[in-house]
Amino acid sequence: MESKLKYYLQVADNALILSHRLGEYSSHGPFLEEDLANTNVALDLIGIAESILDETGRQEGLGRTGDDLAYRRNETEFLNCLLVEQPNTDFAFVMVRQFFTDAFHFYFFSELTKSNDAFLSAVGYKSLKEVTYHLRRSSEWMIRLGDGTPEANAKTTHAIQTLWKFSHEFFIENAIDLEMKNAGIGVDLKVVESNWMQKIREIFYMSKLSIPENNYQYSGGKNGVHTENLGYILAEMQYLPSKYPDAVW
Amino acid sequence: MNTIAPAMEELLAAFEEKINAEVKIEPKDWMPEEYRQHLIRQISQHAHSEVIGMQPEGNWISRAPSLRSKKILLAKIQDEGGHGLYLYSAAETLGVSREQFIAWLHEGKAKYSSVFNYPTLNWADVGAIGWLVDGAAITNQVSLQRTSYGPYARAMVRICKEESFHQRQGYEIMWRMMEGTKAQQQMAQDALNRWWWPALMMFGPHDSDSPHSSLAMKWKIKRESNDYLRDKFINKTIPQAELIGLKVPDPNLQLISEGIYKHGDINWDEFWEVVKGNGPCNQQRLEHHIKAHKEGAWVRATALASKSNN
Numbered sequence A: 001m002e003s004k005l006k007y008y009l010q011v012a013d014n015a016l017i018l019s020h021r022l023g024e025y026s027s028h029g030p031f032l033e034e035d036l037a038n039t040n041v042a043l044d045l046i047g048i049a050e051s052i053l054d055e056t057g058r059q060e061g062l063g064r065t066g067d068d069l070a071y072r073r074n075e076t077e078f079l080n081c082l083l084v085e086q087p088n089t090d091f092a093f094v095m096v097r098q099f100f101t102d103a104f105h106f107y108f109f110s111e112l113t114k115s116n117d118a119f120l121s122a123v124g125y126k127s128l129k130e131v132t133y134h135l136r137r138s139s140e141w142m143i144r145l146g147d148g149t150p151e152a153n154a155k156t157t158h159a160i161q162t163l164w165k166f167s168h169e170f171f172i173e174n175a176i177d178l179e180m181k182n183a184g185i186g187v188d189l190k191v192v193e194s195n196w197m198q199k200i201r202e203i204f205y206m207s208k209l210s211i212p213e214n215n216y217q218y219s220g221g222k223n224g225v226h227t228e229n230l231g232y233i234l235a236e237m238q239y240l241p242s243k244y245p246d247a248v249w
Numbered sequence B: 001m002n003t004i005a006p007a008m009e010e011l012l013a014a015f016e017e018k019i020n021a022e023v024k025i026e027p028k029d030w031m032p033e034e035y036r037q038h039l040i041r042q043i044s045q046h047a048h049s050e051v052i053g054m055q056p057e058g059n060w061i062s063r064a065p066s067l068r069s070k071k072i073l074l075a076k077i078q079d080e081g082g083h084g085l086y087l088y089s090a091a092e093t094l095g096v097s098r099e100q101f102i103a104w105l106h107e108g109k110a111k112y113s114s115v116f117n118y119p120t121l122n123w124a125d126v127g128a129i130g131w132l133v134d135g136a137a138i139t140n141q142v143s144l145q146r147t148s149y150g151p152y153a154r155a156m157v158r159i160c161k162e163e164s165f166h167q168r169q170g171y172e173i174m175w176r177m178m179e180g181t182k183a184q185q186q187m188a189q190d191a192l193n194r195w196w197w198p199a200l201m202m203f204g205p206h207d208s209d210s211p212h213s214s215l216a217m218k219w220k221i222k223r224e225s226n227d228y229l230r231d232k233f234i235n236k237t238i239p240q241a242e243l244i245g246l247k248v249p250d251p252n253l254q255l256i257s258e259g260i261y262k263h264g265d266i267n268w269d270e271f272w273e274v275v276k277g278n279g280p281c282n283q284q285r286l287e288h289h290i291k292a293h294k295e296g297a298w299v300r301a302t303a304l305a306s307k308s309n310n
C-alpha cells in the first residue's frame, strides 16, 4: 500500500477504534444523558472513519471497500495509536482517553485543512465541526472530574497516570508521517503537539489535575505493533465477516 | 367532610367532561388520583422499557458486521435512550422525580416491557427486534398519540416518527439476510422463531383477562384494546414475513379472510413467568442497570459538586 493511503489509515483507525470502545460503553454511562452523548461521539467518529476508509479503498484500486478495510485487515495492518484501544476501565478512563484524543483531533484536523491533498483537507474541514464539540464536552468533564469531589479527582488522577504513557504517540513522527509532511500532504506534528500540550496544561490547571512526572512514552500502533487490547477488539468486531466470509450484511 | 365530597364530584365531572370532549389533560389540571397513579405507572414503565431495551441491542454493537449496520444500530440505540428521556420528562410532570422512578425500578416495584428479558443470540435478532418489537411498539404507540394526558400524547407523536424508521431498518436487516447465504437465512428464521411470540405478548393479556384496561379505556389513557392492537400487528406483519420467505412459528395460524389472520394459543404461562422475573434475562438486565447506576454515583456527585463550586 502506498504511503499516502497508510497515512489515511492512521487517521481513520484512530476514529474507528475509539468509536468501537465508545460503542462498548453504551448502557454503561453514569446517567442517561451522558450515555447518549457518548454514543453520539461514537457515531461521529465512525462516520469520519467510514468516509476515509471508503476513499482509501477507492484510491487503492484493488476493489476493496471501506468495510473490507475495517473488517478484513489483521492486527498488524491497523495503524491506530495505542491510546484509543485502551479499555473502558471506568468513567474517568473513558473521559481522559476522550479528552486526550479530542484535543489531538482538534489540532490535527485544524492543520489537516491545509493539506495539499484535497480529500484530506476536506476531511479536516468536515471533521473539525464535530471534534470541536467533542473537545468542548470532554474539557468540561475534565473540570467537573478534577475540580469536583475528592473521589473524582483521585479517580481521574489515576486514569491520567495510567494513560499518560500512551498520550504522546500521536506526535511521535514515524516514517509515513515524515514523508507525508515533506510532501505537503500530512501535518507538522510538532505544531499539533505544542497546541495539544498548551490545551492540556490549561484544562489541567482549571481542573486541579497535574501532568505525571514519569513521561516515558509508548508507541508502535502507527506501525502496526499494538497492545494486547486490539486483538480482542478485532476478534469481536470482525467476528461475523471472518466467520461468514461470503455473506453480505 | 361534607363540603369536600360535592367539590370532588364536581371536579370529577369536569374532568370527565374534558375527557369525553377529547380535551387533553395537562399537568396543572385536576385529575383523579387513580388517573394520576395509572399514568405514573404506565409512563414510567414505558420509559424504563426504552432504556432497558438498549441492552439487548447493545449486545451487538461491538459485533455489527458492517460500518453501515454499526452506525444504524448506534443511532437506533441512541434514539431509544432519547425516547426514555422524553418519557421520563412526561412522567415527571405527574410529580415524581426521575431518581424516584429509577429507585422503583431497582427495587422491583416498577416494571418494563417483558420482551427485553429475552436474549439476542445472533445478528438477525437485531433485525427481528426492529421489525417485530419496534413494529409492535408502534402499533400500540400510534393509538397512544391520542391518549388523554397531554405530555404523554405529545411524547408519543415524537417517538412514533422514529419508531417507524426502526421498524423499516429492522425489516431491511431480515430482508438482506434472507437474500444472503444459507447460514444467514437460518439465522433470520431462528430469530423470528424466538421473537414472534414475545412480540405478540407485548400487547398484554387478552382483553377478558386484562386487569387495568377498563378504567384506562374509560379515561382514554388507553385507546384501543390489547386484542385489537395485537390482531392489527399480526395482519400487518405476516405478509411481510411471507414476502421475504420467512415462516411465522405458529402451526395453528389461520387465514380467516383476505389479510385477516387468527393466531394460535399464546403461552400465557410463559408470559406470567417472565413478568414475575423468571425470563431468561430479567436478572441480567436489571442488575446491569443497577450496576451502571451505582458505578456512576461518583460521577453524578462530582457533576453536582462542581456545579455548586461555580
Ligand SMILES: [Fe+2]
Pocket (backbone or CB within 6 Å): B050, B079, B080, B083, B159, B163
Ligand atoms: Fe423507542
Ligand SMILES: [Fe+2]
Pocket (backbone or CB within 6 Å): B080, B134, B162, B163, B166
Ligand atoms: Fe425504536
